[in-house]
Amino acid sequence: MWRRGVAVILLGLALVERATAVSFEEERELGRQFALEARAQLPLISDPDVVGYVEGVGQRVARMLEGSFFEYHFFVVRDAGINAFAVPGGYVYVHSGLLGRVANEDELAAVLAHEIGHVHAHHLARQMEATKLLNYATLVGLLASVVQPAVGALATAANTATQLSYQRQFEQEADYLGVRYIQAAGYDPHGVLDFFKTLADDQRSVPTAAAPYLRSHPVTDERLNHLEAVLRTQQWADHPRRPKSLALRRAQAVARIRSEPPADVVAAYRSAVAAAPNDPETRFLFGVVCMEAGEFEAARGALLAAGTAGVTAAGREMGRLALRTREPQAARAALRDAVAADPSDAAAWSELGKACELLGDTAAALDAYRRAVSIAPDLETTQYDLGNLAGRSGSEADGFFHLAAAARLRGEYGSALSQYTRAAGLLPAGDPRADEAREWTKTLSQFLHVRIPEIPARGAANGQGTPQSDSPGRP
């Protein structure tokens, strides 16, 4: 049986070799352009507690790849459907509905690892090459077929779209690669089987509400047998499912409140508290969803009770709550504790920056914002706040650079292009951000089908006042 596994891998490698007609660089560029389109068209969740969590799991898996050709990026689509997909070049998308359905981190890792397997083995390139379909238009068409009905604008392209479904051999290979990756990353390889069984049970109980993921990944007996065989031949002993971590439960709660009517989500968590009145973590999550729903008094009560009962994360949430109830002093104190406890907490740095800005401490605010975006570069609001504050405090180059990033993250590429152009002209030579700004002017020009702008000589863009004037569409 072990030989069969080896045979699958060798077959995989042989096919990878054959895929050279589409270069890795072309795949990477397709992915980059696709990610820009998706950013502009798809409702993406930006909360670091959600995206950072998924990113953390995904990167832990991606680190296990030998000889990776791509950098991996993970996104969470605000859509209650159970779905996940990846496009060439390392861009992996998970719908909030799927995130909400996994029972533990092993299952999420399994889904991400399967998608990483498709990317790493160049499945789409290999499959589409056979039909000469791999081009940008087809990819956008695929996106439309995948994300309906989450997105309206792209739906028109769906008529001509090929379903994003792989040939059976590629699915088997991705399953096989996926379990190897998650096992190497220290996750339970049975997570994949557990999650498929959950989806299959869902489908049996409500056949009409089949998850979109099941349409592209049918859970056939053949597939389950194959997976079970892989697990057995590797002698990975079965063991009980791991419990859900608080980090996952919080990511699920926040993702849900971004995807469903907030009042419904608050009601669901209120019922959960009633069902488990002695579970402080459930009370904590109720506090979090109340805060996100703007029910600050209920949030305060729940978070205080959770904190008293020993949920240490409650202190950080109290700091975030204080910011929302306009108590910046209290917010600053609690958020300083939070970043001292976990210096990689991007959301806490970002909100600490806000509290410092409200208190008039510009230097501390700039420092906190910078730390936030260095951990989570996709934090649009923080890029915007940082750009504004830097511009106002006399650092135009910085201001334009971060406002450009904010505009790009909102999908306002024309505005981003002009701001990156100005930043590139102002940033000192040798500053890596100058190169990054130049790189973005190229990528965005290509995306917008315009000529790459000339970078003005250093100093030419001075005297424009605060860069805020270049940022339309914001109060």
Ligand code: ZN
């Ligand atoms: Zn697949």
